[in-house]
Amino acid sequence: MVKTVSIVKNFGLTASRKLHVVVLTGAGISIDSGVPIFRGRGSMGEIPEARRLASKAGPPWNTRETWEFYEWRRRLVSQCKPNAAHYTMVEMERYFENFHLITQNVDGLHIRAGSKGVLELHGNMWRGRCTRCGASVDLPETPLRSIPPYCECGNPLRPSVVQFGEPIDPNVLSKAFAASRRAELFFLIGTSGVVSPAAQMPLMALQNGAKVIEINPDPTVLTRYMTLSLRGKAAEVVPRFWSELHACKTPHAKQASLWQSRE
Ligand code: NAD
Ligand code: ZN
Numbered sequence: 001m002v003k004t005v006s007i008v009k010n011f012g013l014t015a016s017r018k019l020h021v022v023v024l025t026g027a028g029i030s031i032d033s034g035v036p037i038f039r040g041r042g043s044m045g046e047i048p049e050a051r052r053l054a055s056k057a058g059p060p061w062n063t064r065e066t067w068e069f070y071e072w073r074r075r076l077v078s079q080c081k082p083n084a085a086h087y088t089m090v091e092m093e094r095y096f097e098n099f100h101l102i103t104q105n106v107d108g109l110h111i112r113a114g115s116k117g118v119l120e121l122h123g124n125m126w127r128g129r130c131t132r133c134g135a136s137v138d139l140p141e142t143p144l145r146s147i148p149p150y151c152e153c154g155n156p157l158r159p160s161v162v163q164f165g166e167p168i169d170p171n172v173l174s175k176a177f178a179a180s181r182r183a184e185l186f187f188l189i190g191t192s193g194v195v196s197p198a199a200q201m202p203l204m205a206l207q208n209g210a211k212v213i214e215i216n217p218d219p220t221v222l223t224r225y226m227t228l229s230l231r232g233k234a235a236e237v238v239p240r241f242w243s244e245l246h247a248c249k250t251p252h253a254k255q256a257s258l259w260q261s262r263e
Contacts, residue, residue, distance in 0.1 A: 011211060011228055013185070015245050020098040022183040023089060024201050025234075027105060028190020028216060032235035033080040035107050044073075061158040062131065067147045070159050074125055074142040082113035085189065085238035090114040092242065100179035104191060104198050106161050119176045121168050121198055128157030136160060173197065180204040186212045190234045193222035202226075215241070 027037040036050075037043045044050040053069035086109050093099045093115055102119045103110055108126045110118045128137045130151035137157055139149055148156040162168055177197075180186070186205035193199045202212045202222060211227040214220065215237050223229050230237050 013211060013245060014248050015095070017095060017097050019096060020179075020182045020184045021092065021096045021187075022100045022102065022179050022185075022201070022205060022210075023092070023187040023189060024180075024191060024198060025085075025089075025101070025103045025105060025110070025189045026191025026195075026198070028192075029083075029085050029103075029234045029238075030080070030105055030107050030109055031190065032083045032085065032233055033109060035077055035080050035105075035109070059163075060131070061163060062148055062156040064147055066159065067144065067149070070125060070161075071142060071144060071147065077107045077109070077125065078142050080107075080109070082109045083235040085234040086110055086113035086115070088239045088242045093117070095246070098182075100176070100183075102176045102179070102198070102201065104195065119172050119179075121162070121172060121176060123159070123161040123169075125159055125161055127160035129160040130155050130157055168197070176201060177204065181208055183208060183210040186210045188212065188214045188216075188222065188226070189238060190216060191220070193220045213241075 027035070031037060031042075036047070039045060044054070050069075050072060053072050056065040057063075057069040058066065089101050089110060090113055093101065100119065101110060101115050101117065102121060104121050106120070106122050106125045108124050111124075126138065126140055128139050128149055128151075129135070130137070130153060132155040133151060133153045135151050135153070137149070137151060139157075151157050180201040181204050183205040186202055188202050191198065193202075199222065203225065206212055206225060212225070214223060214226045214229045215232070215234055216229070217231055217233055219229070230241060
């Protein structure tokens with residue numbers, strides 16, 4: 001069903017600087033920058049070279065084969081630029097006094113856009129990690145000078161990326177959970193909501209009475225719990241929604257913005 005909603009009147013949304021705001025982003029926010037997702041149409045799985053390289057990558061993750069796959073992805077992402085949705089996160093971080101950006105993405109585009117305190121649940125492909133001495137090493141250049149890259153201690157590095165089945169850094173996870181529990185306004189952007197524990201975060205916010213807004217061109221398993229679902233591409237919907245919400249500083253603001261909300 002398509003209905004026209006006013007974000008101010010129907011949902012009582014305002015942009016008070018004091019609100020606790022949390023944003024959780026997934027692969028969908030980077031699709032508009034040209035970064036392919038893992039599954040489905042237009043995904044990496046449909047690119048034969050990516051499939052071939054991915055099939056050789058694996059534990060202990062510090063091998064030449066793993067880095068050949070990561071170098072393929074890093075080269076691709078190096079040719080992509082953050083989009084308007086990434087830049088909107090930078091504006092929101094500057095505006096709200098209590099703002100947390102949580103991402104499942106490993107592409108580093110939020111940081112490249114200028115976001116500061118990003119909680120990267122799954123790590124970052126532009127960093128390496130030493131399994132011997134624990135060092136975290138920035139690896140901003142592609143191509144790398146050596147494959148695999150080495151730690152100063154002489155051990156080969158692994159990508160600082162959480163692989164399927166591996167635990168998330170407990171410090172990052174506890175910060176993300178704590179922020180979600182305190183959230184009053186929570187945005188879920190470009191995530192399918194099937195990968196846990198990220199999928200639990202909007203539900204924690206709901207339990208706290210937060211308004212939770214999903215931005216995604218398609219419905220997800222979480223859609224039915226949402227306060228509001230906005231259908232469309234992140235790079236188009238996020239900046240437009242933000243500029244309208246930003247104009248609504250009080251619950252009775254005159255600028256009632258109208259949206260097509262599809263259920
Ligand atoms: P997902 O692939 O499961 O879901 C992507 C979601 O994005 C879908 O719901 C889809 O409808 C939506 N989408 C498609 N186009 C969009 C657009 N233009 N704007 C907004 N949304 C759009 O991704 P996920 O939920 O992030 O989970 C997959 C896992 O894969 C994550 O754990 C992540 O670490 C990893 N991953 C990361 C990247 C990256 O770093 N960019 C890329 C692929 C996968
Ligand atoms: Zn080391």
